[in-house]
Amino acid sequence: xxxxxxxxxxxxxxxxxxxxxxxxxxxxxxxxxxxxxxxxxxxxxxxxxxxxxxxxxxxxxxxxxxxxxxxxxxxxxxxxxxxxxxxxxxxxxxxxxxxxxxxxxxxxxxxxxxxxxxxxxxxxxxxxxxxxxxxxxxxxxxxxxxxxxxxxxxxxxxxxxxxxxxxxxxxxxxxxxxxxxxxxxxxxxxxxxxxxxxxxxxxxxxxxxxxxxxxxxxxxxxxxxxxxxxxxxxxxxxxxxxxxxxxxxxxxxxxxxxxxxxxxxxxxxxxxxxxxxxxxxxxxxxxxxxxxxxxxxxxxxxxxxxxxxxx
Ligand code: 3HC
Numbered sequence: 001x002x003x004x005x006x007x008x009x010x011x012x013x014x015x016x017x018x019x020x021x022x023x024x025x026x027x028x029x030x031x032x033x034x035x036x037x038x039x040x041x042x043x044x045x046x047x048x049x050x051x052x053x054x055x056x057x058x059x060x061x062x063x064x065x066x067x068x069x070x071x072x073x074x075x076x077x078x079x080x081x082x083x084x085x086x087x088x089x090x091x092x093x094x095x096x097x098x099x100x101x102x103x104x105x106x107x108x109x110x111x112x113x114x115x116x117x118x119x120x121x122x123x124x125x126x127x128x129x130x131x132x133x134x135x136x137x138x139x140x141x142x143x144x145x146x147x148x149x150x151x152x153x154x155x156x157x158x159x160x161x162x163x164x165x166x167x168x169x170x171x172x173x174x175x176x177x178x179x180x181x182x183x184x185x186x187x188x189x190x191x192x193x194x195x196x197x198x199x200x201x202x203x204x205x206x207x208x209x210x211x212x213x214x215x216x217x218x219x220x221x222x223x224x225x226x227x228x229x230x231x232x233x234x235x236x237x238x239x240x241x242x243x244x245x246x247x248x249x250x251x252x253x254x255x256x257x258x259x260x261x262x263x264x265x266x267x268x269x270x271x272x273x274x275x276x277x278x279x280x281x282x283x284x285x286x287x288x289x290x291x292x293x294x295x296x297x298x299x300x301x302x303x304x305x306x307x308x309x310x311x
Contacts, residue, residue, distance in 0.1 A: 013214050018144040021087040029213055032206065033143050034088050035104075036215065038095045041081035043107035044074050046280050050114035051123060059117060066163050067120060073156045080152065084145040100285055102272060109192050111274030118171055118178075118185035124164015126186075126193040126231065132157045133227045134197065142214040165234065172238040179239075186235070187243045194258075195266045197224035228256050 006026055012019065019025055048071050055071065058064035082092055098104035109127055114120065135157060139150040171182040198220040201207055210216035228247075235242050246259035268274060 010212075013142050013212075016214075017142075018147065019142050020144045028209075029215075030088050032210060032213070032215060033146065034085055034090050034095075036206075036210075037081055037085040037088075037143075037146055038090070038098070039105050039107075041078045041085060041095070042099045042104060043110065044078035044081060046106045046284060047110045047127075048074050048078075049280055049283055050110055050112070050276075051120055054114060054117060054120045057117070058120075063167065070124065070160050070163065073160065077153050077156070080149045081146075084143075084149045087145045096288060100281070100288070102281070105270055106280075107196060108266060108269040108274065109189075109196050111269050111277045111280060112188065112192050113276055115188070116181050116185060118168070118181040119189065121164045121167030121171065121182070122185040122189045124160050124162075125168050125234070126164075126189050127196070128157050128160035128164060129231060130193050130196045130227050132161055133223050133230070137217040137223065140214075140217050168240075169238060172240055182238070183240055186240050190243050191261060191265075192269075194224055194228070194261055195269075197221070197227065199263070199266070225255050228258055232256055 005024055009019075009024065009026060009029075012023075019029075051067060051074075052071050055064060055067050058067055082095060085095060086092060095104070099106065109130075114123065132154065135150050135154050139147055139154060141147045141150070168182050168185075171178040173179075198204055198207075201219045201221045204220055207216060207219060211219070232242060232247065244259045246257065248257055250257045269277070272278075
């Protein structure tokens with residue numbers, strides 16, 4: 001009976017066994033993974049927009065090539081993750097419909113505008129930096145296809161973070177205007193980057209169950225703290241100020257204490273009322289429609305193959 005099946009399933013998870021597509025799994029485990037993996041994929045694809053709009057305006061050919069490579073990587077991460085979600089028995093069309101209908105989320109961070117060239121470097125340094133902290137732990141998630149996708153994604157994320165930090169370093173060491181541009185971008189992206197890790201553990205709807213099933217290996221707050229601890233020294237090295245008057249090293253804790261996140265803003269953005277939510281979704285809907293001829297060509301080709309083998 002299903003309680004015995006669930007007991008055996010939990011035993012496998014407790015023994016650090018990977019769960020594979022053909023294994024028995026609780027329907028709620030399947031649904032939780034489809035939710036998280038597809039929203040992760042949506043985030044990667046929507047995340048191409050704030051940076052993509054700077055490819056034609058990069059200051060040098062070198063910066064243009066690096067940004068082009070990064071944005072292409074993000075698209076690839078999205079496709080990789082959609083494929084991992086599909087192993088759980090959901091179709092790509094269904095996942096895209098949920099994004100377009102607003103029933104599926106994507107990372108709040110991508111609903112902020114990228115106003116200057118400095119934003120591109122700050123996004124690489126902070127957003128990809130935060131994504132790496134989260135995704136390194138997801139390499140050990142209990143669902144096989146997701147964990148293996150993360151190994152590949154993490155390799156490419158380190159390049160994303162390094163190129164971003166290096167770009168901000170060039171600005172911080174440049175003219176006063178360039179340094180001011182970097183500081184302005186840091187002021188705008190710092191707090192939204194902390195929101196990437198989700199609500200406090202106590203307010204997190206999924207964390208308890210996701211930790212039990214080892215979908216989530218570390219809590220939202222502990223990953224956020226790790227990100228702050230590693231990033232503050234990097235900002236100091238650049239001579240940039242983090243916009244948080246409560247930020248200070250706490251010797252007893254061995255961590256940085258920092259201010260409270262604006263959770264009203266967080267709720268606003270994830271419920272569709274952030275600065276760029278409508279624009280990001282409209283862009284994705286338009287791009288999806290513009291690509292319909294490609295999907296139609298694939299379907300026509302498949303039909304031809306089927307006719308040929310007389311299936
Ligand atoms: N943006 C949007 N929604 C968020 C969010 C955020 N920053 N943080 C939490 N949420 C949503 C959750 O999805 C959930 O809503 P749902 O039930 O409709 O899905 C709700 O808020 C409650 O949050 P929980 O903490 O209970 O949800 P999770 O246990 O899923 O934890 C998470 C949230 C830590 C983001 C987790 O889903 C996760 O680790 N996801 C995989 C990583 C990911 O998606 N990263 C997004 C960025 S990808 C990226 O940055 C690309 C890089 O290359 C630039």
